[in-house]
Every structure is written in C-alpha cells, then in structure tokens.
Amino acid sequence: MFAVSSSGRPIPPGRPVDVLARARRVLGEMPEHGIGADAALARVTTALADGGIDLTSPFAAAHLQPPPLAVAVTADALVSAGNASLDTYDSGPAALAVERWVVAALARLAGLGADADGVFTPGGTLSNLTALLLARDAAAARLGLDVRSDGVGALPDPVVLCSELAHFSVARACAALGLGEHAVRTVSVDSRRRMRPDALASTLRAGGTPVAVVATAGTTDFGSVDPLPELAEIAREHGVWLHVDAAYGFGAVFSAKLAGLVDGLALADSVTADLHKIGWQPAAASVLLVRSASLFGPLERSVAYLNPEDDRAEGYDGALGRSLQTTRRPDAVKVAATLLALGRAGLGALVDRCHELAGHAAALIAADPSFELVGGATLTTVVFRYRPADDSLADEVNARLRRALLRAGSALIGRTEVDKVTCLKLTLLNPNAREADLAALLTLVREAGSAAERRLVEGAA
Numbered sequence: 001m002f003a004v005s006s007s008g009r010p011i012p013p014g015r016p017v018d019v020l021a022r023a024r025r026v027l028g029e030m031p032e033h034g035i036g037a038d039a040a041l042a043r044v045t046t047a048l049a050d051g052g053i054d055l056t057s058p059f060a061a062a063h064l065q066p067p068p069l070a071v072a073v074t075a076d077a078l079v080s081a082g083n084a085s086l087d088t089y090d091s092g093p094a095a096l097a098v099e100r101w102v103v104a105a106l107a108r109l110a111g112l113g114a115d116a117d118g119v120f121t122p123g124g125t126l127s128n129l130t131a132l133l134l135a136r137d138a139a140a141a142r143l144g145l146d147v148r149s150d151g152v153g154a155l156p157d158p159v160v161l162c163s164e165l166a167h168f169s170v171a172r173a174c175a176a177l178g179l180g181e182h183a184v185r186t187v188s189v190d191s192r193r194r195m196r197p198d199a200l201a202s203t204l205r206a207g208g209t210p211v212a213v214v215a216t217a218g219t220t221d222f223g224s225v226d227p228l229p230e231l232a233e234i235a236r237e238h239g240v241w242l243h244v245d246a247a248y249g250f251g252a253v254f255s256a257k258l259a260g261l262v263d264g265l266a267l268a269d270s271v272t273a274d275l276h277k278i279g280w281q282p283a284a285a286s287v288l289l290v291r292s293a294s295l296f297g298p299l300e301r302s303v304a305y306l307n308p309e310d311d312r313a314e315g316y317d318g319a320l321g322r323s324l325q326t327t328r329r330p331d332a333v334k335v336a337a338t339l340l341a342l343g344r345a346g347l348g349a350l351v352d353r354c355h356e357l358a359g360h361a362a363a364l365i366a367a368d369p370s371f372e373l374v375g376g377a378t379l380t381t382v383v384f385r386y387r388p389a390d391d392s393l394a395d396e397v398n399a400r401l402r403r404a405l406l407r408a409g410s411a412l413i414g415r416t417e418v419d420k421v422t423c424l425k426l427t428l429l430n431p432n433a434r435e436a437d438l439a440a441l442l443t444l445v446r447e448a449g450s451a452a453e454r455r456l457v458e459g460a461a
C-alpha cells in the first residue's frame with residue numbers, strides 16, 4: 001500500500017557529515033558529457049537508498065512525514081510526466097478540473113458551504129501565509145485602506161492572535177507580510193493545551209487592529225485542538241477573520257471516530273489542511289480552503305500573457321487569481337487518486353489505526369518507570385521524557401539519546417521542548433506498525449537513555 005523508498009532502516013547510520021559526504025561521493029562530479037539516463041538514475045537511486053530515510057520502517061516516528069501511499073506516488077509521477085500548470089486554462093485544463101474536484105470534496109468534509117473555494121499550496125507554511133495575506137487585506141479594506149497598492153504602513157498597529165502553541169509559520173507569515181512578528185499576540189492555553197477563549201477575548205480587547213485570530217486544530221507536538229466554536233463566536237463578535245491552522249488535524253475529518261475533534265472548521269473564514277501529514281501524500285499536498293471564493297479577491301490578477309480579460313470572459317481562465325504562485329504544479333491529482341482509491345472510510349481507517357498506535361505508545365510509556373509521559377495521543381503524537389536517576393541531567397540525556405539513535409541508524413524519533421524542558425516525541429503515521437514494534441522502539445529509547453546517562457555520569461563526552 002505504501003511506496004518503499006529505501007533499505008528498511010529508518011535513517012542511515014553515521015555522523016551527518018559522513019552520511020552527506022557519502023551521498024555526494026555516489027553522485028561524483030557533474031560530467032562534461034552525460035553518463036546516460038540509466039546510469040544517472042542508478043546513481044541517484046543509490047544515493048537516495050543509501051543515504052535516505054525509510055518512512056515505512058516502524059522505527060521512523062519523528063515528524064509529521066508519513067510513508068506515502070503508492071497510489072499517490074504513482075499519480076504524482078503522472079503529474080510530472082504531463083507537466084501541466086494551474087495558472088492558466090491552456091497550461092492544463094484537466095488539472096484545473098481535478099483541483100476544483102478535490103477542493104470541493106475537502107470543503108464538504110470540513111462542512112464549509114456551497115460558496116467555499118480553495119487552492120493548493122507548497123505546504124502548510126505557505127497556506128498559512130496566504131490565509132494571513134487575505135486576512136490582512138480584508139482588515140485593511142474594512143478601514144478603507146488599499147494594502148495591495150500602498151503597502152502595510154497605513155495599517156495602524158496590526159495584531160494577529162494565536163495560541164502560544166501555534167506553529168511558528170504564523171509569526172513568519174507576519175514578518176513576510178510586513179505586519180512584523182511583533183504583531184503576534186500569543187494567547188495562553190488551558191490544561192489540555194487548547195487556546196483559552198477568555199484569554200483570547202481579553203487580548204482582543206487590549207487594542208490594536210485585529211487582522212486575524214489563528215486557531216490551531218492539531219498542535220504540532222500534542223495534536224491538541226483549540227475550541228473552534230467558542231473562538232469562532234469571539235472572532236465574529238469582534239468582526240475578525242478566523243483562520244484555522246488544521247495542517248495536522250484536518251485528517252480527523254476522514255475518521256467517523258475523530259471527526260468530532262475538529263467540529264467548528266465550518267465556522268472558519270479559512271482553513272489550512274495538509275494531506276502530506278495526515279493524508280499519506282508525498283509532499284506537498286497542502287490546501288487552503290476559504291469560506292467563499294470572493295475572499296480570494298486580493299490575489300486576483302489579469303495578466304496580458306496569461307489570462308487577459310477577453311479570454312477570461314470566454315472561459316479561458318485558470319487559477320492564477322487564487323495563488324501567490326504563477327506556474328503551479330497540480331498537487332491535487334495525487335489527492336484525487338487517493339480519495340478515489342480509498343474513499344473517506346479507507347483514509348479514516350488509516351487515521352484510526354495511527355490514533356490507536358499513539359494511545360498504545362502512551363500506555364506503554366505511562367507504565368514504564370524509565371519514562372515520564374508528558375502528553376499527546378489526541379491525534380497521533382506522544383510526548384515523553386527518559387528519566388535519568390539525576391533529574392538535573394534529564395535535558396542533556398534526552399538530547400543525547402536521540403542523537404545516539406540517529407547516529408546508530410536504529411530509530412528516528414522526534415525532539416521538542418515543553419515548558420523549557422527537552423522532551424522526546426513519537427509521531428505515529430505508519431498504520432502498518434504493530435504494537436510489538438512500539439515496544440521494541442521504546443526499548444531502543446530506554447537503552448540509549450541509560451547509555452547516555454551512564455556516559456554523562458562518568459563524565460565522558
């Protein structure tokens with residue numbers, strides 16, 4: 001079901017400098033005269049197989065980076081062969097139809113109405129950026145300002161509100177959009193790591209020009225989902241754009257069991273959904289959904305060499321006006337193939353299995369005195385720590401043990417920081433992993449932790 005890319009081990013053993021050097025050596029120098037397609041493909045295959053990761057390994061559990069479905073990989077190869085683009089009608093009519101089809105299907109799953117629209121982007125970071133661009137221009141328009149022509153200088157004290165656990169791409173987008181990272185007001189979270197509506201309301205009352213409330217449906221580390229209906233109500237009262245960053249959590253809509261977690265998506269002005277996270281697509285397969293096609297107004301363009309007005313009037317138009325990109329790869333095709341092949345229920349079963357694995361990993365960790373369970377299993381992640389006898393060594397031991405596993409090539413697990421404390425993370429997106437694999441993975445972590453602890457106590461580097 002999944003495309004196998006490598007040797008079965010999660011990551012190549014060795015120090016990064018050696019692994020990278022080995023891959024470069026396989027390629028050799030760029031030749032003056034080519035070596036031919038077969039030899040060239042053999043070389044890049046060797047470089048990738050020897051020096052790459054294998055996400056089908058049950059010991060690959062670091063990032064929101066799933067093993068891709070074979071059907072999606074195959075469809076993506078077709079896309080490359082066709083080399084269509086989505087900016088104009090005459091650069092890929094069928095691809096435009098496929099994107100419309102996928103956007104409509106995903107908008108329906110999100111519960112957005114008949115006016116909903118959307119566009120694929122090269123990742124959640126870019127979907128969030130595009131959403132905040134639309135929100136910024138809408139906020140400016142409400143004040144009678146034209147940011148597109150005049151820049152953001154005239155927008156007084158812009159403010160973007162998100163929880164303290166929001167993805168860093170929100171702050172980056174503010175910087176890129178000229179709002180400045182200082183525009184970000186972080187709102188505190190409750191004990192379940194969800195944005196506190198009362199804190200949002202008081203931050204909104206504190207002043208500035210609110211550009212957007214950014215809720216997170218699936219925080220990167222914990223999978224926690226902000227209370228969307230309550231936040232939507234507050235955003236509505238203040239007349240502020242509600243963007244939901246559901247890059248991670250959108251996949252819950254495929255599961256009958258978990259869909260309730262993301263109730264309220266339908267109340268958003270815009271939603272980021274990454275199917276290269278929960279969705280088992282090769283990157284990138286990010287979609288920005290909007291409540292109404294009219295919200296794309298700020299991106300509208302008519303360009304003489306692409307989509308002049310008279311051509312558009314006759315229906316010869318593409319999706320240039322929904323995107324910051326001009327040439328744009330039809331990432332929707334692999335998603336269409338996947339939705340057709342598996343259906344909602346097929347994808348839902350994969351989501352449920354990964355959720356179940358996360359619950360199982362959390363239970364194993366909670367029952368093991370070598371570990372402390374920090375949180376997670378809301379979606380498919382579990383955050384935890386190895387506990388050395390001397391707690392003052394914990395940060396260093398956890399950081400070292402993860403690097404030791406990477407260097408040994410035995411396990412690919414994540415790392416994060418919670419309340420200034422170094423933690424480990426399992427991101428379980430391989431539905432083929434078994435419970436026994438999780439137990440074996442945790443044994444590797446325990447052994448690496450104990451070895452790192454011993455070395456530190458003995459004063460070794």
Ligand SMILES: Cc1ncc(COP(=O)(O)O)c(C=O)c1O
Pocket residue numbers: 064122123124125126128167169216218219220245246247248274286
């Ligand atoms: C909640 C959230 N939003 C946005 C992003 C950025 O997505 P991408 O890496 O596709 O740019 C991530 C990535 O992990 C994420 O977890």
